[in-house]
Amino acid sequence: MHGEQTPSNGKFQFVTRGRGRGASSTISTRSPYGLQIIENCVACPHKESRLFCNLEPEALQRLSEITSSASYPKGASLFVEGQPARGVFILCSGHVKLSTSSADGRTLILRISEPCELLGLPATISGRPYEVTANVIEPTQANFMSQVDFLNFLKEFGEAALRVAQELSETYQAAFAEIRTIGLSHSAREKLARFLLEWSSNHPSENGTIRFNLALTHEEIAQMIGASRETVTRTFGEFKKNNLLQVKGSSVILKNKQGLESLVQGN
């Protein structure tokens, strides 16, 4: 059912291998490949000096050799929960939804991955199956490294292994924040407030109000905080009525951050 050789599960994708000009159709790759990865790296200003930048030249060279690039349309899956791990993906552009679901169709969204993140890292390192499903929610370009190549690379370049450990630590801590959101709050109010604060924490606060984009449906938000779609709708309504925030299309304006925080803190 799942493709063996190719990174994705077989929906439209355009792959190029690291060495040589591939025969498959290319969309966004540029030559030479050595540059590409560095580009992707540099494109992440908030993650400067991260992951695979500033490695020794041989490591970078090696990286470029084991990396293949591919494009994925909306709706494609990079990997599916339960599949044996094939390797890691480095998200270059676009957003990817990481989710898990139970037998009865219930879905829990763990996070929305942003460019520059590594996907499938824990599974690839530990050798266990992917623990989440990675769905492309907007056209995406990603680099892929197979498990064997990646592990060999890490064995050879210890410095990179340490970086990977750091990345894993942060992945863990992000997951842990999710646990707190879901586990430590009783009311849906509180969960939604936590979620909004967490989500907005990357964005700058301008004289008390924070403005950001929230390109998620109520259904998806519900799946992120462990609530029903209707409850999310109603709670949003409540927040609007209490002048805590405004919503216009997919843009949200937090008008009273403190108010939200008080919902989280106290009872």
Place this chain on the structure above:
Amino acid sequence: MHGEQTPSNGKFQFVTRGRGRGASSTISTRSPYGLQIIENCVACPHKESRLFCNLEPEALQRLSEITSSASYPKGASLFVEGQPARGVFILCSGHVKLSTSSADGRTLILRISEPCELLGLPATISGRPYEVTANVIEPTQANFMSQVDFLNFLKEFGEAALRVAQELSETYQAAFAEIRTIGLSHSAREKLARFLLEWSSNHPSENGTIRFNLALTHEEIAQMIGASRETVTRTFGEFKKNNLLQVKGSSVILKNKQGLESLVQGN
């Protein structure tokens, strides 16, 4: 408030440094130190070829130098949520409770750590504060390595860094299982069933029944699955009545594993 030099927060503890015979009172350390770590390692049969075994001799030597050993009584804290990371602990004997709590006193127990596990790893690697509190629930012996020593060690020995990455991956996946338990089930029945199955999964099944120890109070179980103490008591009662399990003191006998599994699967 929190001790700077010593691993724990200052309750009774007995420390010996890696090199030289320390002046502080010792309880369980043996000389020479190089052997001790290997001992601890070997003492973990189910984790053979793990973490720090089978490293090059120089790495082991170095490890023994940066490790200090300490004993902790019941109730002590190895570290507390929010404290800046001081280093990692390797649990030699005893059990440690990892928990997080919210401002209003609500507590969520993440897991009960067993001997041979590393505690405080994500925080130490990433440099962020400890994300959980580690409470000793039965007399415990643990080895400690300071953050700087540990990071330098990893920088020097890339092989060890890779092992650490693997350990982190599994820590992550354990946390993820917790997310699934809490997030993907909406009846308390289901959560308790998931919990019992997970908890018993390490123990052998003898002709359909699994027998294991569950040295946790209902209160603590409640905090692990995100429910109230009374609900846990009642649900246990329900399971007993339905002949799913028996309880005698702290030992639990799962009489009908399939029955529990059906509670998790279907609605």
Place this chain on the structure above:
DNA sequence: AGAATCGCGTGATGTGGGTCACGGATATTC
């Protein structure tokens, strides 16, 4: 040995929010 604490069992009660069931508003397809 009394006292205090802790863990367990159980009843009564109230409610938050899941679920169902619509209807209207946009977006998407043909």
Place this chain on the structure above:
DNA sequence: GAATATCCGTGACCCACATCACGCGATTCT
């Protein structure tokens, strides 16, 4: 420009579970 799907808003219902309250054994102080 229908037709269809997707998303949002809202009312009605009701039940699982949190909460409160209390009583009863078993531990552990002192």
